[in-house]
Amino acid sequence: MSSGSVSRPARFEAWRLNAVYAVIFLGLTGLLFRLLTLQVLQGENWKISAVDNYTFEVSVPAARGIIYDRNGYILARNLASYNIVITPANLPDDESDIQRIYREVSDLIDVPVGGPVTDESLEEAKLFSACIPGPGIAQMVALQDTLAPYTPVKIKCNVTEEIARTVQEKSADWMGVEVEVEPIRDYPTGSLTANLVGFLGPIPASQEEEYRALGFIPNRDKIGYAGVESSMQDILAGKNGSRIVKIDVAGQELGNLQPPRAPEAGHNIYLTIDTRLQMVAEASLKEEIEFWNTYFGKIRISSGVVIAMNPKTGEILAMVSYPSYENNRFARIIPSYYLQQLSQDPTKPLLNNAIGAEFPPGSVFKLSTATGAFNEGIVDLSTIIDAPGKLELCEKFNPNDPCTGTNTRPFVDHIYEKKPEGFGPISFLQCIAYSSNVCFYKLGGGYFDQIAQGGLGIERLKQYAEALGYNKRSNIELYGEQDGLIPSPDWKRINTGENWSTGDTYIASVGQGYVLATPLQILMSGATIANNGKLMQPTVIHQVTDGEGNVVPMWFNPNDYIKFDVTEFPTDGSYQISPFTPNLKWDVTVTPIIKGYSCDGGYCDLTDETKIIQPESIAAVRSGTRMAVTETPFGTLYKIFNNFPIAVAGKTGTAEYCDDVARAAERCNFGAWPTHSWTLSYAPYDDPEIIVVAFAYNGGEGASVAAPIVQRVIEAYFELKAIDIAQGRTPIGQ
Amino acid sequence: MLRSLSWRSFDFLLLGAVVLASAFGVAMIRSAIAGNEELLLYPTRQTYFVLVGLVVIFLLAGIDYRYWLSIHWPIYIVMMGFLISLSGLGQAAFGAQRWFQVGVLFLQPTEFAKIVIILILARYFEKSQFEPRDLKWLAKSLAWTWGLLIWILLQPNLSNVIVTMVIWFFMVWMNGIELKTLFWMGVTAVIGGTIAFPFLEDYQKQRVINFLFPDENASYGAIYNVQQALIAIGSGGLFGEGYGHGTQVQLRFMKVRHTDFIFSAISQEFGMVGAVLVIVTIGFIVWRCIRTAQKARDVSGSMIALGVATLLFFQGAANLAMNMNLIPVSGLPLPFFSYGGSGLMSLMVCVGLVESVAMRHKSMEF
Secondary structure, three states, X not given: OOHHHHHHHHHOOHHHHHHHHHHHHHHHHHHHHHHHHHHHHOHHHHHHHHHHHHEEEEEEOOOOOOEEOOOOOEEEEEEEEEEEEEOHHHOOOOHHHHHHHHHHHHXXXXXXXXXXXXXXXXXHHHOOOOOOOOOOHHHHHHHHHHHOOOOOEEEEEEEOHHHHHHHHHHHHOOOOEEEEEEEEEEOXXXXXXXXXXXXXXXXXXXXXXXXXXXXXXXXXXXXEOOHHHHHOHHHHOOEOEEEEEEEOOOOOXXXXXXXXXXXXXXXXXXXXXXXXXXXXXXXXXXXXXXXXXXXXXXXXXXXXXXXXXXXXOOEEEEEEEEOOOOHHHHOOOOOHHHHHHHHHOOOOOOOOHHHHOOEOOHHHHHHHHHHHHHHOOOOOOOOEEEEOXXXXXXXXXXXXXXXXXXXXXXXXXXXXXXXXXXXXEEEHHHHHHHOOHHHHHHHHHOOOOOOHHHOOHHHHHHHHHHHOOOOOOOOOOOOOOOOOEOOOHHHHHHHXXXXXXXXXXXXXXXXXXXXXXXXXXXXXXXXHHHOOOEEEOOEOEEEEEOOOOOXXXXXXXXXXXXXXXXXXXXXXXXXXXXXXXOOEEEEOOOOOOEEEEEEEOOEEEEEEEEEOOOHHHHHHHHHHHHHHHHOOOOOOOXXXXXXXXXXXXXXXXXXXXXXXXXXXXXXXXXXXXXXXXEEEEEEOOOOOOEEEEEEEOOOOOHHHHHHHHHHHHHHHHHHHHHHHHHOOOOOOOO | OOOOOOHHHOOHHHHHHHHHHHHHHHHHHHHHOOOOHHHOOHHHHHHHHHHHHHHHXXXXXXXXXXXXXXXXXXXXXXXHHHHHHHHHHOEEEOOEXXXXXXXXXXXXXXXXXXXXXXHHHHHHHHHOOOOOOOHHHHHHHHHXXXXXXXXXXXXXXXXXXXXXXXXHHHHHHHOOOOHHHHHHHHHHHHHHHHHHHHHOOHHHHHHHHHHHOOOOOOOOOOOHHHHHHHHHHHHHOOOOOOOOOOHHHHOOOOOOOOOOOHHHHHHHHHHHHHHHHHHHHHHHHHHHHHHHHHHOOOHHHHHHHHHXXXXXXXXXXXXXXXXXXXXOOOOOOOOOOOOOXXXXXXXXXXXXXXXXXXXXXXXXXX
């Protein structure tokens, strides 16, 4: 035996060997236990993860609806834009082939090949987002190859159709190079309708979740940012289709896992505006503004508004807000320099002044005072009111404040400078026709014993103003509407900490002081008078059609004005927008919406009584507006409309203001504040079918600046109507 | 007396298990191609390696293992030379220099260095079997080991250093290290590890950190591979999704599915049945090796078989544990299953050595 055999018993101690076996046994058992946990106990969860890995939802974009005017003229459409893209995985295998393709494509689209792909050049290329020129083709493809080789990378965006066609023809030679067709929004009427139609932009990060839940793809799908594009977003956008596909790790699609869902195109929208009238309105406004700015040799009138509406249906036929912006420049991306320029512009081109800005209405507000005074029996057609050039009235903050020299201030009529003695004794209708301030001071605030009931008073004035459409949003289908302001004693106490004074009532009676209104509200007040007390819901939507052109019933609900609802069924607080139906907001001669006050000595208490506005009251105010055209020489619209072939009626306004801009320019001098120019007119007087309001910021006298604009729009309206009838088309506005 | 070479003592069960594991591996590598053209030739190549490996087993089984022990000095020096030259000449691959390119083949001397260390230690414990188990005895064994291991550590290749140290530990354990010494060794290891951590390479630190504190949000980051492996294993269920039908494998969500994560690929396609077969096969091979160690004629034979058993067990268990996210990703392939010429060849050499020991075991006839 060898010596080895002697040592054998000592070589392995049994317990040490058993320990080794134990370690191995425990180790393998532990592994088996872990395996059991993963595969059997947690198996289902891991299976879900595995399915998740290869399941991918491809969103198929839906075509956005087209926006037309009432005659079917296109205001917003989708155009094809061509991008040259390269799918890294589809490039040929041979490196020299790839280089050849890069070179040839580079020659065609003028993007550099990019030299050798190095880490530095890739790092640099990472700094550029898609479509921004900079990196070479090789770098862009190399980056995409590492990220998603089966997803095309945009090499050049927005190439001409010719280049796109060339690339398509070469597709056999240029494996992996393709043309991607991207729809972009096009606005044929551009800045003419920009404030109404709006524009599109990317889904903001803060709303990504919300839109993702609706099937939108951020960074691809765009949403409306302004105008109808924004307010009708829900029906314009349509519904993206989707395919659930199986993908591999590189993102290559390997087939559908479920039957695909086709995209649903968005609805088309016909607006109520007539592009021809819109053009006239814009041209008239611009011409007038440019005339005066040239005349004064500086930018005097910085913004303006024209709105035309059919008072019988509420259809807005034209809505121009000056200055406007070019929404076609937002077609692909929102260029930051342009957006910055627009948002820093003090004249606010992005703001739709027609609904989104509040101004003192001035004398056009006298329609409310006149309606109230007549309806409350303060005046009748035979009352003669003395209208001197100037009233000395004392400012009382409490009923028993004594009148002394210190609290007495002059209230001047607009004719004072030309004719210090004023209009003298005039009738109620002449008060309206001449727009006598003194007359309306007296009607609104009373004047000793001359005026019955001590005048209308602010509480009752507010009731009548609201009945004509002031102090509330109109519920028009556009975001950003302002509600204006009709003050009340409570409002003043809360907001200024002062009691309501008698002077406040006087100046509110002529639409000054705290009173603010949007141009649309002024239009509505005129429309209520013109339409014999029936206030129609102003609307910009004529009808909604689906992809095949069938008219789709739609209801619009402004809700809280933050998020509108557009639904195919009526909801609480909604009104029908398609097919077109005139919606009556209220008829003041039928619905008792005037809350009764019992007034004595200029102080009024609310009663439980509610009342209507008598048709006679509306008729009286209507006559007054007609007399503004017919009365010579003091009728405010006499010069403009006296020779007009169709009977026009209306009201002008010259509203003093002192806003931040005026204050900065040191123009707020006492007694000589700058003035906005207003004019409101409707025609024909007997059966009005068009009402137009024009506004010029810092325009000066209403009759000389805004009135000619209104006159030109009304003139154009009837000319267009004659043309339509002659050509056998549906006449404008019908 | 003369011991005649007896093929009757050749462990055919061990060989059978090795063939089974390798064949299963080749089949799985074929499935793991999953349309990747670079992997297209791998199953064929692996088949050649298996066939050559089997020849190597028989060749080595025929040569008395003591022959290798007698030329331990040249082997030791040559291996050291290879390892040293790797620091300058080896090809930089995966951030570490672990390869020699010979023609189209990549040679990984580290794999063979582990065998050399097993042989060296086997010879050392044979020689020192009558010496007291004192610190000098322990220090000498460490010195032999670290003469080669230091170069592996410098590559840096921490996982193979750990494998080697585990082999060394099993050997000193079986050779009767005193429990008192063992205790102090443990204390030293814990303190040493704490001190050494800051000196690890960044990527190694990152692996340890990722393992200890996985970042929930980093599904495409550093833990991507492990996460995908877990999905593959878990979704396999009891019976798997079928050969060639594992979504994680076929749609290539799993990376290195033909090497480090082949166990996950098997688990998804063959389910728990296939996975248990893998574990049982590895366990069976280890058991046959330990059985050979018990029956070996001398200490050196015993140590060779034990070393190989430890190597296979530890490397296999580490790979499985890594697949199932029990330990950090280490880059240790699954013995016999994973793709890799050098790895497979070195394992075949190991099995050949064990067979050589088995064929020359202590005679049962006495």
